[in-house]
Amino acid sequence: MSAVILDGKALAFRIEARLPERISALKDSGVEPHLAVVLAGDNPASHVYVRNKQLACERCGIKSTRIDLPNDVSQEDLMRVVADLNANDSVHGILIQSPTPAGTDELAITEAIDPAKDVDGFHPTNLGRLVMGQVDGLLPCTPAGVMEIIKDAEIDLLGKKAVIIGRSRIVGMPLALLLAQKGIDATVTIAHSRTEDIADICRSADLVVAAIGRPATVQADWIKSGATVIDVGINRIVDESRKSGSRLAGDVDPSVSEVAGYMTPVPGGVGPMTISMLISNTVRAAEMRLG
């Protein structure tokens, strides 16, 4: 068996292609959706992520403003930038690129963002809405992207077993809530580094989502024949044969494609979907402001 590859990049473009109509309607009402991205420090991966997010804004016709801050930025300065963006009526979405520099408190910064501008969907108010089953607001981008991939492939999870490996507040935990929500109705297990017999747990699953951050952790003999495997992981691997000297790999071993029914690639799977969900959230935030 060879898995059907779920092309997140193509889906992301299709989702982005639906946005200009909504953006035009906003502009007709005098509102130009505007995303502010705060990039503190010199983390090379963060620079690439921010660049990709700005390119997506350009593609869709959304205004983006980038605020660069030095590596030694203080917590007070970061909080002041957030307060200014909260008070700026022309800004609809605020994104603080993670990780913030050492010595700063990322959670406190997240909590300082106006929940109505929290296009990452990480503010306790937005995560709390998710716990309450309210999924019409600003959802965390990566979990929302995973759900769009599942929906687009028409994978029915009603009564099915889903295993998420990883319990982070940005991926694993919110995704568990989305998969267990009424209307999706999966039965969700959250596995993590302390989980015993993780391969056994995965073997009974109809859906396995890997959000670990360790290359090739999920092996072919962990996966039930025909199951869906979503690879959230992004790991940079040294590869001397490449001009860049490295390549990206997921958390799932490529051999899994011989067993799974559906599988997302890395790159080109969940990553582009995360960005298109960010853009969608920015448009949504602007629409919510209009009422």
Ligand code: NAP
């Ligand atoms: P994280 O906060 O570091 O969480 C990783 C989770 O994996 C933790 O819950 C950890 O368990 C668990 N884990 C670690 N080693 C494990 C093992 N050997 N077996 C089972 N579980 C294990 O990471 P994250 O922010 O959720 O990100 C996870 C991966 O997704 C990373 O590669 C990241 O780059 C990628 N990512 C991709 C996107 C995208 O757009 N595609 C977006 C966000 C993140 P403990 O809780 O016990 O430590």
